[in-house]
Amino acid sequence: xRTLTFAMNLSLDGYIAAPGDDLGWSVPxxxxxxxxxxxxxxxxxxxxxxxxxxxxxxxxxxxxQEPGATPAEMEFARRWRDMPKAVFSSTISTxxxxxxxxxxxxxxxxxxxxxxxxxPMDIGGATLAAAAMRAGLIDEYVLLTAPVLVGGGTxxxxxxxxxxxxxxxxxxxxxxxxxxxRYETRR
Numbered sequence: 001x002r003t004l005t006f007a008m009n010l011s012l013d014g015y016i017a018a019p020g021d022d023l024g025w026s027v028p029x030x031x032x033x034x035x036x037x038x039x040x041x042x043x044x045x046x047x048x049x050x051x052x053x054x055x056x057x058x059x060x061x062x063x064x065q066e067p068g069a070t071p072a073e074m075e076f077a078r079r080w081r082d083m084p085k086a087v088f089s090s091t092i093s094t095x096x097x098x099x100x101x102x103x104x105x106x107x108x109x110x111x112x113x114x115x116x117x118x119x120p121m122d123i124g125g126a127t128l129a130a131a132a133m134r135a136g137l138i139d140e141y142v143l144l145t146a147p148v149l150v151g152g153g154t155x156x157x158x159x160x161x162x163x164x165x166x167x168x169x170x171x172x173x174x175x176x177x178x179x180x181x182r183y184e185t186r187r
Contacts, residue, residue: 003120006129007142011150018150025148029175038075044119048130050089108133130158147177
């Protein structure tokens, strides 16, 4: 059975985007950017909600061709294009770059995907991750917490009907005071 991980940068007060979808507070250090690139390379399937898909697909497909692109950005762009992806949306009609579109029930499809053979899956996008979280489908939570309070915006966690017990599996400090904490869901 495949594992499903929800990993995102977030503010200390728990938001993945500040009001107005502002991500200016979450610019990664070179070391953290490399961590994300290595994670993309190891992901068997990335599950995206529409808004995160639009953010990523507006930049990364051609980022390696931009003037001044760093070697790390070129590597990430290549890895991102190569990584299998599924986008969950009922409002878009086409996707590219090794991606398939899922328009049906997200929880049912994620449940099915978890039973397939293949590498680990990552889920991104607040709404999609919230549905998987409420359904008890997330096996790992990886929080990359920045030392900033943004006061509101898009929360990492959603309201839940039941507690989810977690086990701390890893901690790591990155430059600029970013702290990685990785938890496994106790079943």
